[in-house]
Amino acid sequence: MSAQATGSLTAGSLTTEAIELEEAHTAHNYHPLPIVVATGAGAWVTDVEGRRYLDCLAAYSAVNFGHGHPALIEAARAQLERITLTSRAFHNDRLGQFVTELAELCGKDMVLPMNTGAEAVESGIKVARAWGYRVKGVAPDAANIVVMAGNFHGRTISIVSFSDDPDAREGFGPFTPGFRTVPYGDAAAVADAIDENTVAVLVEPIQGEAGIIVPPASFLPDVRALCTEKNVLLIADEIQSGLGRVGATFACDLVDVVPDLYLLGKALGGGVVPVSAVVGNRDVLGVLAPGQHGSTFGGNPLAAAVGLEVVRLLATGEYQERARVLGAHLRERLDSLVGRGVVAVRGAGLWAGIDIDPELATGREVCERLMERGVLAKDTHGSTIRLAPPLVVSEADLDGAVDALENVLADLAG
DSSP, X not given: OOHHHHOOOSOOHHHHHHHHHHHHHSOSOOOOOSOOEEEEEBTEEEETTSOEEEESSHHHHTTTTOBTXXXXXHHHHHHHTTOSOOOTTSOOTTHHHHHHHHHHHHTOSEEEEESSHHHHHHHHHHHHHHHIIIIIOOOTTOOEEEEETTXXXXXXXXXXXXXXXXXXXXXXXXXXXXXXXXXXTOHHHHHHHOOTTEEEEEEOSSBTTTTSBOOOTTHHHHHHHHHHHHTOEEEEEOTTTTTTTTXXXXXXXXXXXXXXXXXXXXXXXXXXXXXXXEEEXXXXXXXXXXXXXXXXXXXXXXXXXXXXXXXXXHHTSHHHHHHHHHHHHHHHHHHTTBTTTEEEEEESSSOEEEEEOTTXXXXXXXXXXXXXXXXXXXXXXXXXXXXXXXXXXXXXXXHHHHHHHHHHHHHHHO
């Protein structure tokens, strides 16, 4: 896990050429670390210079099952040889089984298949508004949705309309109305924000982009009770937290909460293809009629084939248990760094937010130094870094990653 183990980290000609080509012709909406990944297997990736790195981001949880999981690759390969896209103008022979088994995994009876996480969120918003007007009886164009401060649900116009991240929001108005923001983790504030026109509460059970923020244990149960009492939908954005990441199928499971709608994405496509979904019961998702919502690629046979295999991997419970057990070990190791360059550690399962002492370094600086030691992580909000390795990671590899972080902090302190 050391720099010696991964080779010299001075950018080679292949790295420089690839980055320069990308920078010249790609919109600059990301600030990636200066590494050019070429291949991956399990929890490890290799760059164009042949250097190996432990992937502790897993594409923001999209690669929960590791790079190139054989069952997922085989499902994709087999489907590529059959048919990849029909559009929903016709039925295909893969979608039915996928939505059936996904609904069963979620304990629901209906699925709206889409592609990206942001599409799932937008779809959930549309469904909630339609339900509010057609079922709850909210006056036309009066619906409101309660959202949380510090949220991250994507970067489309409607979503950034209720974001408080200036990078995502400033310079992109005018914004979509109909949202009320309350402090995350404050059930009393949620209660105060709900009125007769509230159709939904949209919440991340654990806030990812904010730094893996875990709310008080009573928060989601209290919000669930409020939504039931007030006839309001509870929408859980489990796009990053769901599908095994936190040591359970969903983060909501950790506090025995069942939302009205699950928003899923990222890991649902196994790191192979974009797959997302809104999952709920017929009394909510059934409000949609033909022509009112759709996507050319949503529910395509390639996505359905891969998504079905993902659902079957999760149905065994193996990955949830790995995340729970390995996550406990990771947390114990990380907690030992508090007071030694780390201010605080948060998380659940194999998902950790680590606050670096801002007097020592920024999160970006720590991630750059980790990269030099063969570990890939991602910073957020100044001095916080996130670890979210694939669920196939070994305990030894986790120890190597924490050792690398410990060495980085010691070097910075010295």
